[in-house]
Amino acid sequence: MLVLMTILIAIVAALLIFVILIQNSKGGGLDATFGGGQANQMFGAAKSTDFVEKATWFLAAAMFILCILATYAVGGGTGGEIELLSQ
Numbered sequence: 597m598l599v600l601m602t603i604l605i606a607i608v609a610a611l612l613i614f615v616i617l618i619q620n621s622k623g624g625g626l627d628a629t630f631g632g633g634q635a636n637q638m639f640g641a642a643k644s645t646d647f648v649e650k651a652t653w654f655l656a657a658a659m660f661i662l663c664i665l666a667t668y669a670v671g672g673g674t675g676g677e678i679e680l681l682s683q
Contacts, residue, residue, distance in 0.1 A: 601666045608662060612655040619648055 598666065598669050601662055601669060605659065605662045605666065608655055608659050612652070612659060615648060615651050615655060619652070620645065
């Protein structure tokens with residue numbers, strides 16, 4: 597189960613990096629450099645921006661949830677390490 601979650605986290609992280617890089621920022625971003633204009637022609641300028649923004653939020657939420665689930669899958673421990681440090 598943990599291996600599957602780790603693989604999913606890696607896939608979501610790679611997709612999140614890609615989606616963030618193709619976003620059109622105020623400075624132009626990598627969107628125009630790597631063919632972002634073609635995506636605008638396919639979806640229309642407003643629709644591609646909406647899609648990329650929604651994909652970013654979805655992937656960020658998925659990453660957050662997967663990391664929380666992976667933490668529970670590993671098991672937290674007893675917290676004894678914190679007590680040793682405070683003594």
